[in-house]
Amino acid sequence: MRAKRLVVAATSAAILASGLVLATGPAQAATNFCTVQNLQQAGGMDALVKAAKAEKELNIITVPRDWANYGEAIDLFSKAFGIKINDDNPEGSSAYEIQTIKTAPASKQPDVVDIGVSVLPDALGIGRKALFAPYKVATWNDIPSEWKDSNGLWYGDYYGLMAISYDASLPKAPTSIKALLTDPAFKGAFALSGDPTGSQQALMGLFAIAAANGGSATNIMPGIEALKAAKAAGNFVSVIGNSANYAAGAYKATITWDFNGPGAIASSAAAGKPLKFVIPSDVALQGTPYLQAINTKAPHCAAARLWEEFLYSQNIGKGSREIDAADAKLPGSKIFKMIMGGQNIWVAGAAHPITEAAMIKKKTIVNAPEGFAVPKTAKRVAPSPDQQADQKAIVVTEWPKL
Amino acid sequence: MDSESHRKMADTMRKNSASNLVLIIAGMFLFFPLYAAAEFSLRNGADKTHGFAAYRWIFDQSGFAENIGITFRVTLLAVVLNLLIMVPTVTWLHLSGQRYKRLVEILTILPLIIPVVALATGAQLAMPEFMQNSVYELSFFYVVVAMPYTYRALDIGLAAHPLATLTNAARSLGASWLKTFTTVVAPTIRPSILAALFLMVALSLGEFTLAQLLHWSTFPVWVTNVSQQNIVGATALAIGSLFFAWVLLFSFTFIGKKNSTIVTEEG
Amino acid sequence: MKHSTTNNVDVKGALANKGAFHGFFSPSPLPLLPLSLFFLIFFLWPIGALTGNAFKSNEGAFTFSNITMLFQDPYRLAFKNSITLGLISGFVGALPGLAIAMAIEKQGSQTLKKFIASISGVLANTGGVPLAFMFLAAFGPAGLVISALKSVGIDLYGLGFTLFSFTGLVIVYAYFQIPIMVIVVTPALSSLRKEWKDSAANLGASKFQYWKKVGLPILMPSFFACYLLLFASAFSAFATARALTVGNIALVPLQIGSLVDGNVTINQANLGYALAFGMIVISLIAMIPYIWIQNRTAKWQTR
Numbered sequence: 020m021r022a023k024r025l026v027v028a029a030t031s032a033a034i035l036a037s038g039l040v041l042a043t044g045p046a047q048a049a050t051n052f053c054t055v056q057n058l059q060q061a062g063g064m065d066a067l068v069k070a071a072k073a074e075k076e077l078n079i080i081t082v083p084r085d086w087a088n089y090g091e092a093i094d095l096f097s098k099a100f101g102i103k104i105n106d107d108n109p110e111g112s113s114a115y116e117i118q119t120i121k122t123a124p125a126s127k128q129p130d131v132v133d134i135g136v137s138v139l140p141d142a143l144g145i146g147r148k149a150l151f152a153p154y155k156v157a158t159w160n161d162i163p164s165e166w167k168d169s170n171g172l173w174y175g176d177y178y179g180l181m182a183i184s185y186d187a188s189l190p191k192a193p194t195s196i197k198a199l200l201t202d203p204a205f206k207g208a209f210a211l212s213g214d215p216t217g218s219q220q221a222l223m224g225l226f227a228i229a230a231a232n233g234g235s236a237t238n239i240m241p242g243i244e245a246l247k248a249a250k251a252a253g254n255f256v257s258v259i260g261n262s263a264n265y266a267a268g269a270y271k272a273t274i275t276w277d278f279n280g281p282g283a284i285a286s287s288a289a290a291g292k293p294l295k296f297v298i299p300s301d302v303a304l305q306g307t308p309y310l311q312a313i314n315t316k317a318p319h320c321a322a323a324r325l326w327e328e329f330l331y332s333q334n335i336g337k338g339s340r341e342i343d344a345a346d347a348k349l350p351g352s353k354i355f356k357m358i359m360g361g362q363n364i365w366v367a368g369a370a371h372p373i374t375e376a377a378m379i380k381k382k383t384i385v386n387a388p389e390g391f392a393v394p395k396t397a398k399r400v401a402p403s404p405d406q407q408a409d410q411k412a413i414v415v416t417e418w419p420k421l
Numbered sequence: 422m423d424s425e426s427h428r429k430m431a432d433t434m435r436k437n438s439a440s441n442l443v444l445i446i447a448g449m450f451l452f453f454p455l456y457a458a459a460e461f462s463l464r465n466g467a468d469k470t471h472g473f474a475a476y477r478w479i480f481d482q483s484g485f486a487e488n489i490g491i492t493f494r495v496t497l498l499a500v501v502l503n504l505l506i507m508v509p510t511v512t513w514l515h516l517s518g519q520r521y522k523r524l525v526e527i528l529t530i531l532p533l534i535i536p537v538v539a540l541a542t543g544a545q546l547a548m549p550e551f552m553q554n555s556v557y558e559l560s561f562f563y564v565v566v567a568m569p570y571t572y573r574a575l576d577i578g579l580a581a582h583p584l585a586t587l588t589n590a591a592r593s594l595g596a597s598w599l600k601t602f603t604t605v606v607a608p609t610i611r612p613s614i615l616a617a618l619f620l621m622v623a624l625s626l627g628e629f630t631l632a633q634l635l636h637w638s639t640f641p642v643w644v645t646n647v648s649q650q651n652i653v654g655a656t657a658l659a660i661g662s663l664f665f666a667w668v669l670l671f672s673f674t675f676i677g678k679k680n681s682t683i684v685t686e687e688g
Numbered sequence: 689m690k691h692s693t694t695n696n697v698d699v700k701g702a703l704a705n706k707g708a709f710h711g712f713f714s715p716s717p718l719p720l721l722p723l724s725l726f727f728l729i730f731f732l733w734p735i736g737a738l739t740g741n742a743f744k745s746n747e748g749a750f751t752f753s754n755i756t757m758l759f760q761d762p763y764r765l766a767f768k769n770s771i772t773l774g775l776i777s778g779f780v781g782a783l784p785g786l787a788i789a790m791a792i793e794k795q796g797s798q799t800l801k802k803f804i805a806s807i808s809g810v811l812a813n814t815g816g817v818p819l820a821f822m823f824l825a826a827f828g829p830a831g832l833v834i835s836a837l838k839s840v841g842i843d844l845y846g847l848g849f850t851l852f853s854f855t856g857l858v859i860v861y862a863y864f865q866i867p868i869m870v871i872v873v874t875p876a877l878s879s880l881r882k883e884w885k886d887s888a889a890n891l892g893a894s895k896f897q898y899w900k901k902v903g904l905p906i907l908m909p910s911f912f913a914c915y916l917l918l919f920a921s922a923f924s925a926f927a928t929a930r931a932l933t934v935g936n937i938a939l940v941p942l943q944i945g946s947l948v949d950g951n952v953t954i955n956q957a958n959l960g961y962a963l964a965f966g967m968i969v970i971s972l973i974a975m976i977p978y979i980w981i982q983n984r985t986a987k988w989q990t991r
Contacts, residue, residue, distance in 0.1 A: 258851075530979065
């Protein structure tokens with residue numbers, strides 16, 4: 020009788036044990052990386068890298084190579100993990116990213132997005148399922164709480180300050196936004212970096228102009244009025260302030276993110292034009308951080324999550340030019356440890372990474388490039404997401420009347 | 422020379438000088454932007470020298486082969502579709518379907534008035550998933566977008582020859598349908614077919630909006646993206662392709678008979 | 689060759705009468721099936737889907753609200769600007785284009801004609817970023833022509849000239865509008881047979897009388913048809929306008945592009961479709977006279 024009970028007990032224990040093993044052992048069951056919410060659920064870095072490599076590709080969207088040094092991030096990730104990165108419409112807007120998620124076919128869906136705050140409400144949607152899949156990176160706790168979703172749907176990645184970029188051939192350096200728009204020396208010089216009804220950067224540029232002319236984060240009209248006046252005076256040229264138009268000589272100065280500085284200066288030099296950057300002395304507009312998120316419809320789930328871990332890695336290590344074929348053969352976690360983390364890649368691009376404060380404490384931050392110091396006279400303005408949404412509605416109606 | 426001939430000669434000279442002036446002014450307007458862009462594309466960067474470095478740049482970009490390959494395959498399919506659909510239909514319209522010619526003319530001009538942005542949006546709404554996941558959906562849309570031009574090229578070319586008469590003559594002289602087609606119809610319509618196919622290729626090589634809105638990376642899309650980092654190279658590419666297209670088109674006008682279709686084709 | 693006679697030519701044994709639909713559908717339209725299917729699937733279906741969505745509310749119910757929004761600013765302004773741009777650019781392209789085509793007819797050299805034809809074919813397809821760049825490089829504030837003129841004392845930009853305005857856009861559009869006009873009006877010009885001019889001269893008509901009574905009346909409809917084509921071309925041009933402006937000139941294609949990109953703030957998801965639908969309607973209205981005229985003048989243009 021007792022023996023029988025023992026056998027039953029032993030058998031049940033065995034069944035229970037094997038059940039537990041089956042339930043928790045990632046080596047046994049196939050992990051569905053599309054529902055993985057953190058590195059632990061993925062089974063560790065080695066498993067994640069292995070799965071990502073098997074997917075072979077990563078779809079990103081609207082990422083210009085010279086934006087916050089993203090080009091280096093793309094090159095390093097591709098080389099280290101052998102994953103091909105497809106970049107849909109590099110010059111597109113944040114709104115384009117969300118629209119693509121809503122309308123593109125399965126194979127064309129982006130895996131990850133890097134969006135401005137102003138399109139987040141549309142992405143999260145009311146009464147509609149959110150477009151993002153929850154995921155918390157390894158360095159999650161270093162992200163300030165106001166810049167991450169408690170469920171892990173979105174998380175800030177970097178922010179910047181608005182700087183004046185100008186051609187060195189101007190009669191004098193434009194040190195303030197107000198001067199740029201009113202001084203006759205800058206006639207025909209200034210263009211806005213894009214269409215503020217769609218471009219986050221251009222919208223923030225408009226905020227900066229507003230703040231320099233008596234407006235604020237809650238009043239953007241003075242910015243539009245100032246541009247109208249600048250247009251009449253001839254200082255404002257109504258063309259997109261991008262690199263092509265700059266090379267063609269259509270404009271000589273614009274307001275753009277400081278983290279676009281290094282890349283723009285380099286590519287302008289290649290076209291024979293001397294570009295310089297300076298933070299304006301009247302307004303230091305601090306942008307809201309851009310936000311990372313993983314698409315629920317991501318075609319390459321493991322690669323998407325590996326990319327996020329990479330972007331939030333605070334490691335100091337090898338860059339894309341230093342890594343070689345031998346390194347790429349190492350196990351996943353080893354490669355990950357030895358390459359430069361995304362947070363530091365962004366620092367090299369003159370951006371402020373979101374985990375900046377923690378990195379400074381831990382002393383895991385590299386040095387920022389020179390020349391982007393903030394003048395003491397500059398008024399700090401930081402429009403919140405709600406303020407941006409409110410003022411954008413005004414811009415949509417007023418801008419076509421310029 | 423008597424006064425009549427004098428007057429005629431003076432008349433001709435005046436006519437010629439007026440026409441010449443028009444052509445000269447037009448030439449200048451059309452020339453300067455080309456020249457300015459060409460000069461820019463020949464620059465060698467910070468040093469003020471000139472050279473062809475920018476023209477070689479695009480070939481050195483990784484992704485060149487891959488994207489040219491994609492565009493090549495898409496174009497090939499578009500050309501085949503044109504051959505299979507447009508050529509027989511227009512030929513038939515001329516041979517025995519004149520009744521329906523007006524209807525088809527009206528239909529084929531419709532793609533001209535639909536903005537490509539609208540077609541792309543509609544395509545994403547309507548097309549089934551399996552089609553949207555294949556880059557070859559572009560071939561089908563390119564055939565539609567090129568239809569106003571390809572139809573007219575074929576139409577004008579066929580109208581220049583009394584094809585129905587010739588066919589009938591061959592048939593009544595005892596030729597089989599196959600022989601009639603190979604010896605009468607095909608040679609007659611070959612220049613028009615070539616013209617139509619050339620238009621198709623030109624469109625496919627330069628079409629950007631539809632490809633990008635449907636999220637495909639074709640050669641024109643890839644070139645635009647890569648060019649963001651190198652404006653000199655991008656300009657070199659634009660000027661280079663313009664020149665290349667013109668050389669092709671110009672030499673084309675020397676093939677084919679007099680009053681050939683090419684001279685009067687629409688854009 | 690005249691179309692009318694071929695109808696009477698017996699082409700029995702040919703493709704006709706396959707399937708034996710006599711009477712109204714004779715000859716059988718069956719050979720039209722491939723083209724019709726193709727057209728249906730890859731053109732009418734997407735456009736139909738688009739039109740359907742233009743009348744849908746955010747919840748999916750039928751509504752005119754998207755269409756009524758088109759009559760308010762900034763969309764009303766966009767339609768006004770786009771139509772104006774089309775009308776003006778049509779003339780700016782049509783008149784010089786006609787002059788050039790006539791000049792070439794007069795010159796007569798075959799090589800010149802081939803050269804112009806090939807150049808026109810290439811330039812008619814320019815647009816977007818490359819075209820904008822070409823103009824900036826030549827006529828922009830630091831352009832070659834502008835700088836050259838500055839060095840001899842003429843400061844065009846100081847005098848108020850600028851590419852970054854509505855006028856500037858018209859000037860840039862002319863770059864592809866004029867070649868289009870040359871291409872489409874040349875068949876009409878070459879159909880003005882020399883015999884008519886000679887006959888008129890023989891009968892004692894002066895050049896002016898010839899043009900007034902013969903030339904212009906025959907040419908007018910074709911000119912008008914070509915003008916409509918140019919209108920449609922300028923009305924729907926997208927890439928060039930986007931490359932040259934920063935959203936400050938409201939134009940319908942730009943707004944469609946912007947809404948397609950997802951810049952929706954008024955939470956009217958289907959507004960972009962309604963805008964596209966509005967564009968289609970206007971273009972159709974412009975095309976109807978074009979088709980009618982082409983039908984009427986076709987007989988003059990065949991040889």
